[in-house]
Amino acid sequence: MFTWSKRTAIAVGVGLAGALFTLPAAAQSEYGLGRAATDTEVEAWDIDVRPDFKGLPKGQGTVDDGEELWESTCASCHGSFAESNSFFTPLIGGTTEEDIKTGRVESLTSPTQTSRTIIMTVPTVSTLWDYIYRAMPWDNPRTLEPDQVYSVLAYLLSLADIVDFDFTLSDENIAEVQDRMPNRNGVQFWEGLWNVDGEPDTSNTACMEDCVEEIEMSSELPERARDAHGDLAEQMRIVGPVRGVNSLEPALQGTVEDNADNVREYARATLDSADDEKGDSNSDEIVARLDENGCMACHAIDTKKVGPAFVDVGKKYDGEDMHDTLVKNVREGSSGTWGSAPMPPNPKVSDDDLDMIIDWVLSGAPE
Numbered sequence: 001m002f003t004w005s006k007r008t009a010i011a012v013g014v015g016l017a018g019a020l021f022t023l024p025a026a027a028q029s030e031y032g033l034g035r036a037a038t039d040t041e042v043e044a045w046d047i048d049v050r051p052d053f054k055g056l057p058k059g060q061g062t063v064d065d066g067e068e069l070w071e072s073t074c075a076s077c078h079g080s081f082a083e084s085n086s087f088f089t090p091l092i093g094g095t096t097e098e099d100i101k102t103g104r105v106e107s108l109t110s111p112t113q114t115s116r117t118i119i120m121t122v123p124t125v126s127t128l129w130d131y132i133y134r135a136m137p138w139d140n141p142r143t144l145e146p147d148q149v150y151s152v153l154a155y156l157l158s159l160a161d162i163v164d165f166d167f168t169l170s171d172e173n174i175a176e177v178q179d180r181m182p183n184r185n186g187v188q189f190w191e192g193l194w195n196v197d198g199e200p201d202t203s204n205t206a207c208m209e210d211c212v213e214e215i216e217m218s219s220e221l222p223e224r225a226r227d228a229h230g231d232l233a234e235q236m237r238i239v240g241p242v243r244g245v246n247s248l249e250p251a252l253q254g255t256v257e258d259n260a261d262n263v264r265e266y267a268r269a270t271l272d273s274a275d276d277e278k279g280d281s282n283s284d285e286i287v288a289r290l291d292e293n294g295c296m297a298c299h300a301i302d303t304k305k306v307g308p309a310f311v312d313v314g315k316k317y318d319g320e321d322m323h324d325t326l327v328k329n330v331r332e333g334s335s336g337t338w339g340s341a342p343m344p345p346n347p348k349v350s351d352d353d354l355d356m357i358i359d360w361v362l363s364g365a366p367e
Helices: 006-019 025-031 039-045 061-071 099-100 123-136 147-158 174-178 256-278 283-292 310-314 322-334 351-362
Strands: 060-062 168-170 333-338 339-345
Touching: 060 147, 061 147, 123 147, 123 174, 123 256, 147 168, 168 174, 283 351, 310 351, 322 351
Parallel strands: none
Antiparallel strands: 060 168, 333 339
């Protein structure tokens, strides 16, 4: 069943407006909408680096430059030698010179190996280059230039004894580095899955006889399970055209057209009910801004994660004028107040967002 709301109409309008700029040339000629993306627009998104190094930008970087960049940008989360387990899985460790020779990390099959570092499992050096380039630093991704990525990766590879400490990594010698990756032979290549003209990975024979001419698609909840999880209609997301069935009532009889008006009316009622329950609270907007600015990666509203819960911060500073201090801590980073875990600087958060978030935290992070 389908229904439309004002929010849905707005979302569709915004989505359509965005689509006008991204539709292929065929859409422009066939429907009179949009335009073809320019080469520059495509290039801005086409940044993947493949195992055969297609897409790898030209450039180079030394281990020394990578170490300096690592200490200033990466060490706060991964440790100076990429072995820290404070926030994320250690990047380096667990490989041997023998693994580099064979291309198979022996400890991965050991029942006594309790941890898996990234360098133990990743088979291709291109994966490391690609991920660093597109996703790091985590609080400011896509800000590293290609030469900086080469430098950081060279430093990581030197820590794993894959390259020497005076090595210069470049687009011209990265294939040679691939030949020393400790787990390069730790993956299986299924030709039938990768090559269109390859041999299939099954030996079944396609049945092309007595085929069903017409398939009728339908689904329904069995009566014994209709209300097992309450009213499904109330649990569907607010934004979107599809609403759940009222599972507290018996199954509807008749066709979709026969029931459309009643289903639409009930769906709108659940939407209005949700709006009434929200009342005047702006917590949804606050959470949205926290998500947009990456705050929820390390914090939660009422549970300690990497950093303290927002409600605990509110309790700690209850009644104190800490607004400017907390704004500075978020902007410039801080450490020591809530244990040994440092908070990196967050210079990209807008003033309006930061003021709203800090005011909300100091008011106790109300729902």
